[in-house]
Amino acid sequence: MSADSSDVILDRMMSLHPKIIDLTLDRVWRLLHALGDPQDRLPPVIHIAGTNGKGSVQAMLRAGIEGAGRRAHAYTSPHLVRFHERIRLAGDLIDESALTAVLDECEAANGGADITYFEITTCAALLAFSRAAADYTLLEVGLGGRLDATNVVDPVLTIITPVSMDHQGYLGETLEEIAAEKAGILKPGVPCIVGRQDDAALEVIERQAARLGAPLLVQGQDWHVMPEEGRLVYQDEAGLLDLPLPRLMGHHQFDNAGIALAAMRQLGLPETAHDAAMQRVAWPARMQYLTRGPLPEAAPRAELWLDGGHNPAAGASLARTLGDMPPKPLHLICGMLNTKDPVGYLTPLAPLAQSLHAVSIDGVTATLSAAETAAAAREAGMQATEAATVLDAVRAIAASDPDARILVCGSLYLAGTVLAENG
Incomplete structure (x- = not known):
């Protein structure tokens, strides 16, 4: 193992590709194969894309999983203070020695070839996840979906949070083009939880789902969520949930909570998960x-x-x-x-x-x-x-x-x- 700290290795990784963002999967597949394909040895993956709300949904889902007595790996970006925030192993932030080890291994396997910072660090996260026991892997898309470095997994569930205009220089100039990139995480036969969408975005997601045979569970059609008398009411065909309001502030967090609850229902988590998702969630820098x-x-x-x-x-x-x-x-x-x-x-x-x-x-x-x-x-x-x-x-x-x-x-x-x- 290198004696370098993770910060030193990460600094070197910044110089491996001239562009910060260069959407393609070729470099990721090359490195993953060199690492022994860790993406094939992950605990069941929930893959999360969308423009807004990805992090909040992941945080609620993780709180619910942990409240049910289970463990989840989690990958998110960007970090706020330290890179370690991006990788949680079975609930805990990755420690310095484990992070240094997987970064070192990825750097050696890459051999100085072109690869972006996000691509090589995503490979490091997948490598770490493949070596630690957990019940689920919560994987947040970095940018878009179709060509994002995380789109190398076979998930058991996908999630698309609300899609809106952002990153037009990389994802397209229209809402429909951006939605098509987000819908790139859909997989044949794999259910997808879909948050509140503009009609134009939803039509794109529905067309892609129909092509792949991916069942959709859409907010406002298959499930509903709303605040009512200081509580959060969620309803789907399995019945009604009467829950505390989520700890995260804002009306948009009601919809995010609904997405997390729909996912937990699809995963078959027990009722203890629902309260925990609302009451235990913590997500810094969101009001x-x-x-x-x-x-x-x-x-x-x-x-x-x-x-x-x-x-x-x-x-x-x-x-x-x-x-x-x-x-x-x-x-x-x-x-x-x-x-x-x-x-x-x-x-x-x-x-x-x-x-x-x-x-x-x-x-x-x-x-x-x-x-x-x-x-x-x-x-x-x-x-x-x-x-x-x-x-x-x-x-x-x-x-x-x-x-x-x-x-x-x-x-x-x-x-x-x-x-x-x-x-």
């Missing part, structure tokens, strides 16, 4: 309330929230969540990537926010500059200014409006920076 660290200390009378949503659909969901909260002056601190649609994201938030402080995201080459984000905010109808850091922005807001509600938003990369710096 996370910050109470400790330098940022809350800089604004002791303010509410400080953190959210990593970053596309127009996420902006709309976030606006609805904020609109349902008790009234309080709202100020945004926003940083975004140059691959996103900042005006589309910020437009639903504009009527709610009194100001926006724009920041760049340290250490991220694809960041929009603070000036670019501020310009997008003005185009969306906001009063916007620039700040050197998130802490500077918090201090400025606290000085002018000490009892404010402050939301740091716009990117999971910014959220990760905030969580790392805020302890």
